Amino acid sequence: MAAVTELSFLLFALINYIHAQEQIIIRQKGHPYTFFLPENTNSCLISRSVGEEKLVLWNTSDLWSNSSSVPEHLKQRLDSDVDTSSYTILNLTHSDSGPYREECWTEGNVTHDNNITITVCTTLTHGIAISARLGEPVDLPCEGAADNLDVQWLKQDSRYEQETWSRVFGDNTTSVMDNDRGRYQVVTNTSALRVSNVTTTDFTEYNCLVMNQQQCVSSYSVELILHYKMIYRSVEETAVLPCTITDSTDEQPPRWSKRISGQELHNQTDPSVDQNYSLVFSSLMLNHSGWYSCKASRIEQHYLLAVCPKFGPPAVELFSEGEEVTLRCRDWGKGGDHDWFIKSNRTEGRIFSVRSDQRMSRVSWYDNGSLVISNISVGDAGEYWCVVYDYDYQCVSTERTVLVWL
Structure with a gap:
């Protein structure tokens, strides 16, 4: 019984491998598709399967042979460039969809073998x-x-x-x-x-x-x-931006960069990159605000860091359960964008962005600078910040409001 189970697993793995090796090329009707074959080979063959029939589109040893099995309407749409070892089907039609195969030989040995499926x-x-x-x-x-x-x-x-x-x-x-x-x-x-x-x-x-x-x-x-993450901090505080997309199979370590300037941050001393590839700011300054990206393989992890001056005394709003409360960001028009951050009493002092982190269905954020909390409850008590950015994502102003339960 164990042997049957193991055989079934191996068969499933083999089927997965075969599917994973299949290359599918998608092209729009009327557009061309070009086969690029390796250079320095003695001969190459490009063929197409139509049911049980195999059509030879190109044979580099005998281009455009009179005995070619390619239909005349297709042969008229074939083009080649021997100098670049490229071969093109022009003006693709739905009938060109199907499996194709590239084969090349050097001194009698197969040096290139590729199966693709073209979908028009x-x-x-x-x-x-x-x-x-x-x-x-x-x-x-x-x-x-x-x-x-x-x-x-x-x-x-x-x-x-x-x-x-x-x-x-x-x-x-x-x-x-x-x-x-x-x-x-x-x-x-x-x-x-x-x-x-x-x-x-x-x-x-x-x-x-x-x-x-x-x-x-x-x-x-x-x-x-x-999904990108937004982080709010004040000057002289610390911040750690984790890079959680690393993989043990990655050949290169993750690379940090800052958008706008395109500055590579991997070898910078402030901020620095720790052993876990996190970006660490030991004492934040206003010019640390901006977009940061950690790139590993083909994946990027993005952060928007907002560093603002230390804020003054907050405004205080009183509320009772079930009310609708509207908080307004008076300076929202001074910058290119603005965001709301929340530190409610139930988040143990952590700060969340309304736009990128919060999923409270009762909280609505509007472009006119207002934040509306409907059917408010005791769990909504806490501190709310509105942060205004300029077009380089530098903090222009910040306003703080404390919601107090009656």
Whole structure:
């Protein structure tokens, strides 16, 4: 029985490996696709499979042979550049979708062997970026999906220089991207891709192909990015920005940089990078405000650090349970942007950003500088800051209000 179980596991792993090795190229109808073959080879062959038939598109030993099996309508759309070892199919049609193979030989030995699948879609759309937090679920939308059409989800494969994709699902129910088969699911009503328990390997681009009888109607790509974190501090305080996207398989250590200036921060003394690759500020100054990015592999983790002068006495607002309270940021128009931060009594002194951290359904943040808390309760008591930035994200002003329970 144990042997059967082990055999089943190995078979599943092999199927996963085969799916993971498949390269899928997505191109729009009417656009070209170019095969780039390695140089310094004796001969190369590019072929396409149509059912049981194998069509030879190019044979570098005998270009445009009269005995070629390529249909005349396709041969008229083939172009080659021997100097760059590139071969192009012009004006792609839906009929060009399918599996292709590149093979090259040097002195009788196979030196290049590559299988790809070209998918030609009527339309290609680059969608919005969706942010998510590590360990939490997220739904990636599929624009253009309808009840009577099939949907295929793809995940961008970063192993290759050109844009390639791998299948998220081998069929409608089995995920081939993770061993537990459960972290990726398609939402029935919307065709969205639900990723549960997000990990660092999930932060890449995804593509939803809307199919109609094996023909790609539309391609809609969505990028999954790590949700940025906002941090508020006063001058002379300390701050630590963790880099939690590191992986033991990364060849290079994470690199810190500051947006706007593009300054590399890995070797700086203030701030410094500790043994855990966290960015450490020992005594904050006003010019430390700004966007910071930790980059490892192809993933970036972003922070917006707001460093403001030490604030004066706060305003005091009294409230009773069930009321609606509106806090106003008087200086919101002096800068390019502003944010609200909360330190409620139930967060043990920690400060949270309304925009990037809080998920209180009763708190609303508006562009006119107001913060509205509806159906207020004793748990909402605490300190509230409005921070105003200039266009370089330097702190222009800060206002503090203390909510006191009656």
